[in-house]
Amino acid sequence: xxxxxxxxxxxxxxxxxxxxxxxxxxxxxxxxxxxxxxxxxxxxxxxxxxxxxxxxxxxxxxxxxxxxxxxxxxxxxxxxxxxxxxxxxxxxxxxxxxxxxxxxxxxxxxxxxxxxxxxxxxxxxxxxxxxxxxxxxxxxxxxxxxxxxxxxxxxxxxxxxxxxxxxxxxxxxxxxxxxxxxxxxxxxxxxxxxxxxxxxxxxxxxxxxxxxxxxxxxxxxxxxxxxxxxxxxxxxxxxxxxxxxxxxxxxxxxxxxxxxxxxxxxxxxxxxxxxxxxxxxxxxxxxxxxxxxxxxxxxxxxxxxxxxxxxxxxxxxxxxxxxxxxxxxxxxxxxxxxxxxxxxxxxxxxxxxxxxxxxxxxxxxxxxxxxxxxxxxxxxxxxxxxxxxxxxxxxxxxxxxxxxxxxxxxxxxxxxxxxxxxxxxxxxxxxxxxxxxxxxxxxxxxxxxxxxxxxxxxxxxxxxxxxxxxxxxxxxxxxxxxxxxxxxxxxxxxxxxxxxxxxxxxxxxxxxxxxxxxxxxxxxxxxxxxxxxxxxxxxxxxxxxxxxxxxxxxxxxxxxxxxxxxxxxxxxxxxxxxxxxxxxxxxxxxxxxxxxxxxxxxxxxxxxxxxxxxxxxxxxxxxxxxxxxxxxxxxxxxxxxxxxxxxxxxxxxxxxxxx
Numbered sequence: 001x002x003x004x005x006x007x008x009x010x011x012x013x014x015x016x017x018x019x020x021x022x023x024x025x026x027x028x029x030x031x032x033x034x035x036x037x038x039x040x041x042x043x044x045x046x047x048x049x050x051x052x053x054x055x056x057x058x059x060x061x062x063x064x065x066x067x068x069x070x071x072x073x074x075x076x077x078x079x080x081x082x083x084x085x086x087x088x089x090x091x092x093x094x095x096x097x098x099x100x101x102x103x104x105x106x107x108x109x110x111x112x113x114x115x116x117x118x119x120x121x122x123x124x125x126x127x128x129x130x131x132x133x134x135x136x137x138x139x140x141x142x143x144x145x146x147x148x149x150x151x152x153x154x155x156x157x158x159x160x161x162x163x164x165x166x167x168x169x170x171x172x173x174x175x176x177x178x179x180x181x182x183x184x185x186x187x188x189x190x191x192x193x194x195x196x197x198x199x200x201x202x203x204x205x206x207x208x209x210x211x212x213x214x215x216x217x218x219x220x221x222x223x224x225x226x227x228x229x230x231x232x233x234x235x236x237x238x239x240x241x242x243x244x245x246x247x248x249x250x251x252x253x254x255x256x257x258x259x260x261x262x263x264x265x266x267x268x269x270x271x272x273x274x275x276x277x278x279x280x281x282x283x284x285x286x287x288x289x290x291x292x293x294x295x296x297x298x299x300x301x302x303x304x305x306x307x308x309x310x311x312x313x314x315x316x317x318x319x320x321x322x323x324x325x326x327x328x329x330x331x332x333x334x335x336x337x338x339x340x341x342x343x344x345x346x347x348x349x350x351x352x353x354x355x356x357x358x359x360x361x362x363x364x365x366x367x368x369x370x371x372x373x374x375x376x377x378x379x380x381x382x383x384x385x386x387x388x389x390x391x392x393x394x395x396x397x398x399x400x401x402x403x404x405x406x407x408x409x410x411x412x413x414x415x416x417x418x419x420x421x422x423x424x425x426x427x428x429x430x431x432x433x434x435x436x437x438x439x440x441x442x443x444x445x446x447x448x449x450x451x452x453x454x455x456x457x458x459x460x461x462x463x464x465x466x467x468x469x470x471x472x473x474x475x476x477x478x479x480x481x482x483x484x485x486x487x488x489x490x491x492x493x494x495x496x497x498x499x500x501x502x503x504x505x506x507x508x509x510x511x512x513x514x515x516x517x518x519x520x521x522x523x524x525x526x527x528x529x530x531x532x533x534x535x536x537x538x539x540x541x542x543x544x545x546x547x548x549x550x551x552x553x554x555x556x557x558x559x560x561x562x563x564x565x566x567x568x569x570x571x572x573x574x575x576x577x578x579x580x581x582x583x584x585x586x587x588x589x590x591x592x593x594x595x596x597x598x599x600x601x602x603x604x605x606x607x608x609x610x611x612x613x614x615x616x617x618x619x620x621x622x623x624x625x626x627x628x629x630x631x632x633x634x635x636x637x638x639x640x641x642x643x644x645x646x647x648x649x650x651x652x653x654x655x656x657x658x659x
Contacts, residue, residue, distance in 0.1 A: 002181075004077070005029065005064035009177070011056045018045045025063060031297050040091045043130065044076060047089075051160055055080050060177040067110050069187035071196070074107045078163075079180065082171045084111070084118065085163065086125045093129035096153045098546065100127055105510035108148045110187075117183025121175065124166050125151040128159055137162045139169060143506045190568055190621070192542075194252050195282050196289040198259045199313070217249045221256050223448040224385060227418055228261070228335060231381040239372065239384040239408055240418035241341070241401065244451030245464040250387040251566060253451070254337040257385060261335050262313055269335035272317040272371075274343050277538035278566040279316045284539045286310045317344070321370065325358065330377035340566060341386035342400050344368045369407035376412060405437050416442040420450035463489060467617045470653060471610055473586065478653050486654070490623040493650055494658040497528045500573045500625045501555050503658055507623060512570035515541065515552025517616045520560040521609065522577030523592040524637050528629060530558050530575060538563050561612040564619050572620040575627045578642030580609055582649040596637060625658065626650060 005028035006021055013021070025041050026033055041063075048061065062077040076087040088104035104125040111118040124139070125148075132155045139162075140150045152162045189197065224240060231238050244250045254271060261269035273279050287306040294301035317338065324331060338344070345353070345367040354363035365373065375382040388401050408415050417440055437443055453462070462481060469478040482491065490507070494500045501516075508514045518525060522532050536557045540550035550557060552569065578597060581588050589600035589609050600606055617624070628647040631640030651657060 003066040003185075004062035005073075007060060007062045007181075009057075010052050010059050010061055010078075010080070013061050014049055014052060014056055018042065018049065021045050021063070028064070040089060043091045044089050047128075047130070047156055047159070048076065048078075051163070052078065052080075055163075058174070067107055068185060069114060069189050069193060070106060070110055072103075072107075074104075079175055079177055080163070081167060082173045082175055083122045083124060083166060084175070084180075085166075086111070086123060088125070088127050090127070090129045092131055094131045094133075096127055096129050096132060100129070101151050101153070102511045102546075105148075105151050109510055109512070112146060112148050114187045115183055115185050117180045120147070121180075122147045122149070122170060124149045126159070126162060127151050127153050128155065129153070130156045134158055137165050139166045142509055144509070148509070188621075191251055191566065192282065192285045195255055195286060195314075198252075198255045199286050199310075200289070200293065217253055217256075217451070219448045220249075220253050220451060223446055224253070224257050224383075225260075227416075228257070228383050231383050231416075232334075235380045236416060237376065237378075237382045237412075237414065238416035238418060239386065239404065240446075240449060241386045241388050241404070241420060242449050242451070243388045243420045243422045245453065248451035248453060248464075250389065250451060251339055254339055254385060254387045257335065258313065258337045268333060269337065270312075270320065270331075270333040271314045271337045271339065272320050273314075273339035273566070274317045275340055275566050276316060277563045278339070279314060281538050281542045281567060282314050283307060283310050285543060286314070288543075317367075317371070320374075321367065322358075324374045325360075328377075330379075331374055334375075334378060334381060335383045335385070336371070336375055337385040337387065338371070339387045340389060341368075341404060342388050344371070344403065346403055366403050366407060368404040369411055372404075372407055372412055372415070376415075402432075405434065409437065409440055413440070414442075416444060418444045418446055418449065421445050421447065422450040422452075464618050467614055470617075470650075471587075471614055475649075475652060482654050491655050492623075492625040492658050493647070493655040494625055494627045495630050495647065496658075497530070497573075497575060497627055497629065499658055500575075500627045503625050504555070504571050504573050508571050511546075512622065513542070513552055514555075514571035514573070515569050516555055516558040516573045516575060517564055517619060518558050518560060518575045519577060519579055519609070519612050519616065520562060521579035521591050521612070522560075522575065523579075524597075525575055525577050525629070527632070527635075527638070528575070529556075532558060532560060534558075536563060538567075542567060561615040565615050568619050568621055570620065570622045572616075572624040573627060574616050574624055575629070576613075576643075576646055577629075578638070580613055580646075581642055582645040584645050584648075592637070597642070626655065 006024045008016070022038070022041055022045060026038070044063070052061065059078065059080040061079070063075070065074040065077045067074060074086050075089045078085040078087060086104060086107045088100060088107070090100055104127050108123040108125040112123055134155065134157060135153055137152060137154065137158055139152065142148050142150055149166070154162045220242060224242070227238050227240050230236070242250050242253055258269045258271040287303055287310050290306040290310070291301050291303050347366040350365065350367045350370070351363045354360040372384060375384055386401070386404055405417065408417055417437060419434070419437070462485060466478055466481040466485070469481060492503060494503070504514045516530065518530060518532055520532060522530070525532065534557065536559055537550060538559070540548065541552045541557060541559055541563065544551040546553040552559070555573070579590050579592065581590065587610065589606045590597040591600055600609065628643050628650065631643045632638045633640060
């Protein structure tokens with residue numbers, strides 16, 4: 001199936017009557033074509049039938065070429081000799097906007113990263129504002145030398161000059177058009193992109209990679225689907241645990257299951273998370289996307305209406321809990337997917353909250369036990385899907401996975417338990433509980449319920465392993481892992497926040513999102529203009545554009561582990577304070593109280609702090625810079641002793657140091 005509305009050899013295209021090409025574009029369009037779009041196509045055909053005359057017999061042309069991950073189409077792809085030109089036309093525009101420049105750059109990056117037969121090609125994004133003033137045409141490679149050029153800014157008159165300037169430099173070989181067209185598209189979407197695609201009824205197979213060596217997400221989805229099917233057919237109830245390394249796609253699997261069973265008229269599934277920032281960002285992103293999709297087909301949908309629909313599907317787990325504290329009936333949902341299930345509250349935290357906030361003294365259930373009890377109200381069947389991240393507990397009162405298993409053993413012996421054998425790993429702190437669970441008559445083990453490889457980063461699938469080794473003080477293992485990925489995933493070390501800001505801006509291309517992340521305990525970064533206690537709105541930070549001072553792009557507001565857990569950026573600047581410091585042989589844990597650092601002695605809090613840095617170090621899809629500031633001996637709270645040990649340990653991993 002062709003990914004373009006119209007494609008042909010340049011030679012054949014030049015011989016076509018413009019109305020013939022326009023007719024194919026009109027009939028191929030999935031939506032009704034308004035007059036402005038019709039006029040834009042007419043102009044593009046006119047311009048290109050003049051522009052491409054010198055290149056007859058030297059390539060192919062593609063109109064409205066699909067880029068599925070971005071949900072958009074490239075106006076024109078011109079394959080000429082050994083070069084792919086990606087043309088974005090702004091017919092009648094008199095200036096080049098930053099948004100349009102990023103748009104065409106994004107197209108080039110998407111093909112480079114995710115289109116199999118474009119990986120080794122030269123891609124030149126070209127923005128054509130047809131009525132803009134003439135400007136200097138200077139082809140220039142990106143800071144990352146991967147064959148993607150910086151966007152060329154042209155008008156109708158200078159467009160021929162741009163093509164000639166590139167082709168004078170380019171290799172003379174001819175790309176085989178048939179081989180290029182046959183290349184597979186294997187995207188790695190962000191969780192926001194994935195949520196929008198799944199909510200729009202695309203399947204997980206359409207938006208996920210299927211590389212050999214990467215655990216196929218469809219296998220895990222299929223395993224859960226079988227559990228749902230068996231429970232529905234047999235009138236039974238089950239809880240299943242999906243485990244995985246950070247970025248392995250657990251949330252993607254959960255969203256896939258939830259969207260599949262969100263039937264029109266009667267909602268059978270709900271996606272729940274106690275992660276407030278994740279819920280807020282996903283609800284806002286999905287609502288905006290639904291409004292956009294409605295407008296594309298000529299309809300109208302108010303954002304408030306879209307938001308209301310989305311909130312029925314993706315909910316804060318605490319809102320779900322409160323609803324069924326008031327209502328003793330069974331939920332409308334037979335399937336509940338709990339994201340980051342290890343963060344559910346234990347009995348002590350739940351009871352304290354119920355007494356303080358709900359005026360319910362003596363509450364006797366942990367959050368996992370109460371949530372299971374809600375689904376247990378169904379007289380026929382129910383399924384609870386727990387998405388479990390190892391080493392992800394970052395806050396007091398988070399029960400970990402053990403409490404879920406305890407709750408079933410204690411109160412719901414008629415429920416089936418489906419687990420991955422990987423729950424025995426140390427990072428899940430559930431080994432003893434699982435030994436107890438083996439005595440549960442309805443226990444089932446399934447290897448397909450574990451996702452072993454991170455797909456967050458299409459450059460470094462094993463970043464999470466590197467971070468685990470680094471935090472576990474396995475220096476040789478971390479160094480070896482970094483050597484295997486350094487060419488694909490840059491990790492830089494720096495002692496200057498301004499230098500790190502400059503580096504991250506140099507690396508990011510198009511609309512690639514970048515931002516500063518820090519530990520919530522990093523309270524002595526204020527001399528570096530980083531105030532961890534300043535409130536940040538995650539919706540603004542993650543979703544707003546480069547011209548919004550509240551967005552991550554400005555590198556002013558910083559996000560902590562609580563804001564970014566479950567979400568991701570393309571590039572991160574991790575600023576490392578003296579709260580978690582290396583002393584030459586081990587980690588030391590501190591919190592800043594009053595006017596000085598105090599040692600953290602409680603083992604649980606130490607674990608939370610270590611996990612906070614695990615979260616921060618695994619947020620970037622494409623690369624990161626780690627800043628360990630210089631100390632200041634005139635300030636007792638920022639002694640060089642608090643920072644130098646950490647810097648030396650990290651530099652020992654082989655991370656290059658930015659001067």
